[in-house]
Amino acid sequence: MKKNKFKLLRKSIFYDLVGMSTMFIPILGTFIDFVWAPYAAVKMSEMYPGTNGKIAAVVVFLEEILPFDFIPTFTLMWLYTFVFSTQEERPLPQTIEVEVNK
16 A cells, blocks of 8 residues: 555656646646646546545646646645545445355
8 A cells, every 4th residue: 555655646746747837838838738637637536536536636627727836736635645634444344145044
C-alpha cells in the first residue's frame, strides 16, 4: 500500500505541475486549459474512486477552466485521502451459507 500511496503522490504532483504550467504560456495557456480541464477531471476520478473522487473531479475541472491554476488540487486530494482522512478501509461483510443435513 505504501508504494502505491507514494506513486499516487508523484502522479498528483506531476498533474499539478502540468496544470500550473499552462498559466505561464501567454494567450495559448487559456486555450490549453480548455483541453486540460476535462482530462484532469477524468484523471482525478480514476486516481481517487468513490464519492470523494467525483467531488474532487468537479473541483479540479472548475479550477482548471477558471483562472485559478495556482491551487494544487491533486496534491490536496492526496493529503486529504492519506493524511487527514480518518476513515479506514473496512472489509465488506460476507454472508456464509450453511446447509444442515437431517
